[in-house]
Amino acid sequence: MNILILGGGGREHALAWAIKQNPKCDRLIVAPGNAGIAAIAECAALNPEDGAEVVAFCEENAIDFVVVGPEAPLAAGVADALRGAGILCFGPSAEAARLESSKSFTKEVCDAAGAPTAGWARFSDLEAAKAHVRAQGAPIVVKADGLAAGKGVIVAMTLDEALAGLDEIFGGAFGAAGAEVVIEEFMAGEEASFFVLVDGETVLPIGTAQDHKRVGDGDTGPNTGGMGAYSPAPVLSPEIAEQALDRIVRPTMAEMARRGTPYQGVLYAGLMIENGVARLVEYNVRFGDPECQVLMMRLGAQALDLLLAAAEGRLAEARVNWAEDHALTVVMAARGYPGAYEKGSEIKGLDGLGEDSFAMVFHAGTRADGARILAQGGRVLNVTARGATLAEAQARAYAMVDAIDWPGGFCRRDIGWRAL
Numbered sequence: 001m002n003i004l005i006l007g008g009g010g011r012e013h014a015l016a017w018a019i020k021q022n023p024k025c026d027r028l029i030v031a032p033g034n035a036g037i038a039a040i041a042e043c044a045a046l047n048p049e050d051g052a053e054v055v056a057f058c059e060e061n062a063i064d065f066v067v068v069g070p071e072a073p074l075a076a077g078v079a080d081a082l083r084g085a086g087i088l089c090f091g092p093s094a095e096a097a098r099l100e101s102s103k104s105f106t107k108e109v110c111d112a113a114g115a116p117t118a119g120w121a122r123f124s125d126l127e128a129a130k131a132h133v134r135a136q137g138a139p140i141v142v143k144a145d146g147l148a149a150g151k152g153v154i155v156a157m158t159l160d161e162a163l164a165g166l167d168e169i170f171g172g173a174f175g176a177a178g179a180e181v182v183i184e185e186f187m188a189g190e191e192a193s194f195f196v197l198v199d200g201e202t203v204l205p206i207g208t209a210q211d212h213k214r215v216g217d218g219d220t221g222p223n224t225g226g227m228g229a230y231s232p233a234p235v236l237s238p239e240i241a242e243q244a245l246d247r248i249v250r251p252t253m254a255e256m257a258r259r260g261t262p263y264q265g266v267l268y269a270g271l272m273i274e275n276g277v278a279r280l281v282e283y284n285v286r287f288g289d290p291e292c293q294v295l296m297m298r299l300g301a302q303a304l305d306l307l308l309a310a311a312e313g314r315l316a317e318a319r320v321n322w323a324e325d326h327a328l329t330v331v332m333a334a335r336g337y338p339g340a341y342e343k344g345s346e347i348k349g350l351d352g353l354g355e356d357s358f359a360m361v362f363h364a365g366t367r368a369d370g371a372r373i374l375a376q377g378g379r380v381l382n383v384t385a386r387g388a389t390l391a392e393a394q395a396r397a398y399a400m401v402d403a404i405d406w407p408g409g410f411c412r413r414d415i416g417w418r419a420l
Contacts, residue, residue, distance in 0.1 A: 007069025036363025051081025
């Protein structure tokens with residue numbers, strides 16, 4: 001098969017790495033890709049959010065299957081354009097992708113499905129939103145309604161934080177995503193990520209993970225897109241996973257089908273777990289980043305078979321073959337992230353570093369300058385390892401981190417601490 005992956009981050013490098021191992025994959029193209037992806041696949045200069053451009057590229061290159069990595073192309077309707085052209089695609093329609101692109105839409109669907117989630121209210125007026133926050137008190141959660149690239153969520157522990165967050169969102173910090181806000185009750189507990197594949201009818205669980213959102217050790221400092229992750233997540237026991245399927249995921253999928261917008265692709269349910277009960281924090285309509293990296297590390301070549309089964313409506317016959325292992329990824333970010341950070345610093349020491357099924361450095365924000373690898377984003381590398389135990393995976397990942405020569409970068413040193 002000729003396969004195209006849309007995207008250019010660490011998630012797409014991990015997807016490409018897993019898919020490339022499957023003998024069904026003859027030719028692999030990633031658009032736009034990055035310096036690390038270029039070592040294992042062709043990279044194409046293509047706008048992944050332009051449906052017509054993507055379709056034309058697929059027809060010119062005889063692409064058999066497209067995997068959409070990020071949320072923005074899905075929200076823009078690229079999967080719809082591909083299906084309209086008769087091209088097999090993994091990823092939900094733009095209407096189904098509203099489960100991520102509109103937080104208020106998700107809340108309405110969950111309410112209709114009876115899926116347990118935080119109490120909420122929606123506002124398009126700053127003063128009305130502030131009045132609601134004052135009436136509710138803190139802690140409280142303030143969210144920009146639309147897509148904000150993994151940001152746009154303020155978990156406010158004080159009233160002042162919540163009010164400042166509203167000023168920031170309505171002040172345009174997240175562009176059109178902040179035209180409306182959703183204000184939610186604060187949910188205590190431990191958060192974990194639950195991933196399922198859906199083919200419109202069948203829901204197949206494919207793994208659990210837990211990521212570390214805050215920038216500093218001990219979960220301190222501002223929220224980020226994720227500073228590391230591990231899989232499986234012990235807090236998401238088989239019993240709680242089954243509960244989440246029965247009470248949250250399957251009712252949501254049934255409600256989407258009832259509305260005439262059946263869901264196809266991967267669904268990532270962010271869950272808050274307290275006293276053995278799970279409630280939904282949010283849905284994402286794509287693999288989490290950096291959770292995808294640890295899932296792909298554990299799934300390997302079978303990932304392509306599972307994605308194909310979802311796209312072709314064959315999940316009822318699919319099975320996930322898990323090894324009894326653990327995976328952990330450490331994000332190396334540019335100094336200053338998640339605030340202003342410098343681009344263009346050189347990264348050395350990557351040659352021959354972890355290029356097997358037990359250790360891999362996935363590139364998230366890099367570019368090549370001749371033979372040099374330069375940092376190009378905020379989150380730059382995902383240093384990922386497998387082990388028989390989580391402690392073994394952690395030790396292997398940090399040994400690779402220590403071998404990388406990059407003064408312009410930093411990482412947390414405690415990824416996996418909750419489970420360990």
